[in-house]
Amino acid sequence: EVQLVESGGGLVQPGGALRLSCAASGSTFRNFWMHWVRQPPGKGLVWVSHINNDGSETTYADSVRGRFTISRDNAKNTVYLQMNSLRAEDTAVYYCARSVGGFDSWGQGTLVTVSS
């Protein structure tokens, strides 16, 4: 099983930007799709974005399309989420996850708070 560690969260003002990183252990990172999923405080899970194994395909939730960009560096075993034009409603714990059938490995999450 892969280990996933997110970083890059924090407090940012509305309209600001953050880049989240998710570092994966293991040499098979390049074989799998990766996702970002978020969870607003006290609420349910919301899928945000996915990237395929070689980075040639990405998709986004409507709520973030045009503001967020997912990317990956297979040489560094890392997936990223660049978040621009942040809004209060983007406040959440952000998880990265690997998909094999289902989302079989998750990080511990990183908290993003958008507030003035």
Next chain:
Amino acid sequence: DIVMTQSPDSLAVSLGERATINCKSSQSVVFGSSNRDHISWYQQKPGQPPKLLIYWASTRGSGVPDRFSGSGSGTDFTLTISSLQAEDVAVYYCQQFCSSPYTFGQGTKLEIK
């Protein structure tokens, strides 16, 4: 987008009894020619990330106890815990992994009666 609707929103079951959570998708979740229903179930305990329980509607994830089972096809799916244990108190989510956006249900909170 495929909408996933779980029922009930919350559930209280006695220890040792059966717990059943339902999930309905707004359209088929069979992916391409795979003939598999791309439905997953997750368990989330407070302060923890979700844990995969079931994928492809009925395949248990690695290390998942066999008291957890998934069933259903088409647009109606069920997660069953055959004999509730204290450690099963959690929020449970279904998710479709058929077409993007890969939507989750709203969650079902399971408690001990």
